[in-house]
Amino acid sequence: MNLKKVVCVLFVLVGLLMVMSCSVGQEEETDPDLYIAPPIADDAGPVGPPGPPGEIxxxxxxxxxxxxxxxxxxxxxxxxxxxxxxxxxxxxxxxxxxxxxxxxxxxxxxxxxxxxxxxxxxxxxxxxxxxxxxxxxxxxxxxxAPATAMSAPSVSGTWVNPDYDGEGYPAKAVVTDNGDGTFTAVMYETVSDTEPFDTITMTVTNQWTDSEGNLFLEVEGIVSDEVIYELIKIHADNQTMEVNISYDGYPTEIDPAGEEYQIFYRQ
Known part of the structure; x- marks a missing residue:
C-alpha cells in the first residue's frame, strides 16, 4: 500500500471516529416541563422521589x-x-x-x-x-403534594341575617381567618347582641372557585362534642355567604331547601 492510500485510510478512520464521538455525546432534546417516568411493575408500591421539581x-x-x-x-x-x-x-x-x-x-x-x-x-x-x-x-x-394550610381571607368579617333573630341560628357571626388553615367564628343570637353565645374554630380542608368566581370551602369542626361538616359558598361579590351543614360528611351542594341551610350578608 503506497503512502497516499495510507493517508486516505487514516483520514477516513479519523472522520468515522469524530462522527461516532459526536453521536455518542449528543443528547436528545426534551421538554424540561415533561418528566418521563421509568417503567414499573404492576405490583409496585410507592415509588419516588424522582419526578417533577418539588418535594412530592x-x-x-x-x-x-x-x-x-x-x-x-x-x-x-x-x-x-x-x-x-x-x-x-x-x-x-x-x-x-x-x-x-x-x-x-x-x-x-x-x-x-x-x-x-x-x-x-x-x-x-x-x-x-x-x-x-x-x-x-x-x-x-x-x-x-405536601399538605399546606389553606387560607380564605374573604371569609373574614361580620356576617348577619336579622331573620334569624331568636330562631335558633346565629343571627350574627364575626369570622376571622387565622392564616393557618383555620378560621374562628364568634356567634351571636341576635344582630344587636354584644355577648356571644358560642365560639367555634373550623378547619378548611378544601377550597375552589367556580367559573363565575364564587368561592367554595369545605370546612369541619367540633360543635357540642360532635363533628360537623360544612360547605360554604361565598358569592363572587363577597357580600353573601351560604352554608349547608351536615353531621355525616361534607354536603355535596349548596341547597337552600336543605334542613341545615343558612345564609348571611356582609355587614
Missing amino acids: EYWEHTVKSWESTDMGNSLYYITIFDGRFELGAWYDFWQKYSDTMWFRLDTYYDGYTGNFYYMWGVGDGVVVTWADVSLIGDTLIIFK
Missing part, C-alpha cells in the same frame, strides 16, 4: 390494577401516563368504597387547550372521560 410523593398504578389510597388532607395531581405527562388535574372530591377509589373532578383546567373539563373515574378498570374525549391510560399516576 407519588404513586403509579396500572389502570387494570387500581388500588385505593388514603388521601388524607392533601392536594393530589392526577394524570394519564403514556410515556409522558399528557393530561393532569386537581380534583376536589373523593370517596372511598370498599377496596376501590371513586373520584370526581369538577373543575379541571387543561393548560394545553385552555379549556375546563369534567372527569369521572370509577374503581378497578378506571375509565377516564375528559369532556367528549375518552382516554384509557396505561398507568394512573397520583402525585401527593
